[in-house]
Amino acid sequence: MRPVTPCAYAVAKALLPDPFYLAVTADHADDPARRLAVLGAYVDQAIDEAPTVGFCTRAEPEEAGAAIWHLPQPPDVAARADAAKRGQLAALLGPRGLANYRAIVDFMAPHAMQAVAPQAWYLSIVGIEPSLQGRGLGARLLAPALARATMHGSPCYLETFTPRNLPFYERLGFRAVAMHREPVTGADYWILLRP
Numbered sequence: 001m002r003p004v005t006p007c008a009y010a011v012a013k014a015l016l017p018d019p020f021y022l023a024v025t026a027d028h029a030d031d032p033a034r035r036l037a038v039l040g041a042y043v044d045q046a047i048d049e050a051p052t053v054g055f056c057t058r059a060e061p062e063e064a065g066a067a068i069w070h071l072p073q074p075p076d077v078a079a080r081a082d083a084a085k086r087g088q089l090a091a092l093l094g095p096r097g098l099a100n101y102r103a104i105v106d107f108m109a110p111h112a113m114q115a116v117a118p119q120a121w122y123l124s125i126v127g128i129e130p131s132l133q134g135r136g137l138g139a140r141l142l143a144p145a146l147a148r149a150t151m152h153g154s155p156c157y158l159e160t161f162t163p164r165n166l167p168f169y170e171r172l173g174f175r176a177v178a179m180h181r182e183p184v185t186g187a188d189y190w191i192l193l194r195p
Contacts, residue, residue: 009040010064010132011065014128023185026097050069053071054068054122065126068124068125108189115157116155116177120193122158155195176190
């Protein structure tokens with residue numbers, strides 16, 4: 001595993017309490033430092049993948065966090081990107097984490113497809129260093145992409161397991177359109193849409 005970039009480390013610290021990310025790093029639950037490093041590497045992989053499936057924006061300063069967006073792709077491009085990602089994750093997460101990842105994604109994907117239009121932009125990952133949260137960095141990080149989506153007439157959506165995030169996203173124009181209980185984590189999550 002390569003060293004984790006400061007940007008990915010910041011995002012990982014923000015995401016670690018989330019039930020999804022706890023589940024996918026379950027193989028490293030007995031070593032908190034290793035668990036955070038694995039999640040940081042997961043975020044770095046997502047940042048590296050971003051130009052293939054969408055784009056990544058970084059906070060100012062860059063080590064404060066990032067947002068990774070997936071744009072609609074032709075089915076063959078999406079299938080290749082998914083296969084490559086799953087191969088990388090197999091080497092990174094461990095068997096239990098990978099099984100959790102697959103089960104959670106396989107549960108959530110059909111629900112998202114039912115709730116949002118196929119042309120919607122997907123905010124896959126977003127995180128701000130916890131010590132810097134509450135200063136407007138997250139809103140500033142997301143504003144250019146949201147403006148771009150509006151200019152293109154594209155709706156945006158995201159999924160969150162964290163109820164305290166709902167007011168933040170609502171201030172940015174997102175509205176909860178569905179809530180489901182995810183079986184691996186046993187936690188509720190929301191699908192939020194910005195038309």
